[in-house]
Amino acid sequence: MTQVTADALARPLRNLRISVTDRCNLRCAYCMPEEDYVWLPGAQILSFEELSALVDRFIALGVKKVRLTGGEPLLRRELPELVKLLASKPLEDLALTTNGVLLEAQAQALADAGLHRVTVSLDTLTPARFVALTRRDALSKVLAGIDAAARVFPKGLKLDAVMIKGLNDDELVPLLDFGSRVGAEVRFIEYMDVGGATLWSRAQVLSRAEMLQRLGPVTAIADDGWAPAERFRLADGRVFGIIASTTAPFCRTCDRARLTADGMLLTCLYGRSGTDLKTPLRAGASAGELEALVRGVWSARRDRGAEERLALSAARAPLRAPQELHDDPHLEMHTRGG
Ligand code: SAM
Ligand code: SF4
Ligand code: SF4
Numbered sequence: 001m002t003q004v005t006a007d008a009l010a011r012p013l014r015n016l017r018i019s020v021t022d023r024c025n026l027r028c029a030y031c032m033p034e035e036d037y038v039w040l041p042g043a044q045i046l047s048f049e050e051l052s053a054l055v056d057r058f059i060a061l062g063v064k065k066v067r068l069t070g071g072e073p074l075l076r077r078e079l080p081e082l083v084k085l086l087a088s089k090p091l092e093d094l095a096l097t098t099n100g101v102l103l104e105a106q107a108q109a110l111a112d113a114g115l116h117r118v119t120v121s122l123d124t125l126t127p128a129r130f131v132a133l134t135r136r137d138a139l140s141k142v143l144a145g146i147d148a149a150a151r152v153f154p155k156g157l158k159l160d161a162v163m164i165k166g167l168n169d170d171e172l173v174p175l176l177d178f179g180s181r182v183g184a185e186v187r188f189i190e191y192m193d194v195g196g197a198t199l200w201s202r203a204q205v206l207s208r209a210e211m212l213q214r215l216g217p218v219t220a221i222a223d224d225g226w227a228p229a230e231r232f233r234l235a236d237g238r239v240f241g242i243i244a245s246t247t248a249p250f251c252r253t254c255d256r257a258r259l260t261a262d263g264m265l266l267t268c269l270y271g272r273s274g275t276d277l278k279t280p281l282r283a284g285a286s287a288g289e290l291e292a293l294v295r296g297v298w299s300a301r302r303d304r305g306a307e308e309r310l311a312l313s314a315a316r317a318p319l320r321a322p323q324e325l326h327d328d329p330h331l332e333m334h335t336r337g338g
Helices: 048-060 079-087 103-113 127-134 139-152 169-182 208-215 278-282 287-299 305-315 322-327
Strands: 015-019 065-069 093-098 117-121 157-163 185-190 218-221 230-234 239-243 256-259 264-266
Touching: 015 048, 048 079, 048 256, 048 278, 048 287, 065 079, 079 093, 079 103, 103 117, 103 139, 117 139, 127 139, 139 157, 139 169, 157 169, 169 185, 169 208, 208 230, 208 239, 278 287
Parallel strands: 015 065, 015 256, 065 093, 093 117, 117 157, 157 185, 185 239
Antiparallel strands: 218 230, 230 239, 256 264
């Protein structure tokens, strides 16, 4: 039976983001800037059947929306098989966030498997800048992936762009124009000081206020108050979003749980530690026992990570040092799923 599970700040457990792999085929400067990474051991990665069993527990506790992410989720072999398993469940929304490199070949299979929506991360339209930003020469593949997704998910395509001063902040309008051409809503994301963003500095954050100033007069679009992106309409009618996690965080309405590829439940992107669901799952815990475990964690949740970071103000520096991330890869954004 479905129920509402609220945390200590009355936020319901409604969204689940599943990182299906910690591996990635790009090395974005704001996420994986280091030379070497420690990966989760293969034997610890949950199978699709295990993930599916856990998702059932989350649905019983009130989850209505699932997003697959990573690392790069399309590196996970046979991902459409997982999508098929999840698409048969009573979910309002089943989405995927990808860097798009492998999307051209997989878009149709993902749609056939029952995926509702795709978000592609695209920070620049300039090939040389793409290489500088991601350390891989793959922009043409990403663009081909976006084309394929636009055909296969004509109403379900979004583009997410992390805007960084001095790197791509002159591409607000070109990215909006590109979004219009492919029929995708663009969402501009503030650069966050999450684990993994070891090069982060406040000076490089292009704030929500600066984005709005540069884009000119806009009208705010009312929403239900739970979505992370604020949406705006330009004078020409085009709609875009801003995710202002750094300068105007939305912790008070955060209904997102995260599950890593090895079954760690996280209640905040900035949290220090999580709860291991894999061990009890593999030890044969019953559905009721797993639900009690997750309910207990969520009920005690008081996380307001981004709001606490904002309060640091001028003293703000990268959240985690490279050595700390090396010692505990669960602190990495690419392990947590973004
Ligand atoms: N690899 C996939 C991708 O890039 O779309 C999925 C995983 S990635 C961790 C999910 C999202 O997190 C991406 O849109 C990425 O831009 C965003 N992200 C990663 N590091 C970030 C940072 N430091 N600040 C803001 N967004 C970040
Ligand atoms: Fe870039 Fe996503 Fe890979 Fe991070 S996980 S390096 S954001 S493509
Ligand atoms: Fe949610 Fe934590 Fe992000 Fe705040 S910082 S919006 S609580 S995940």
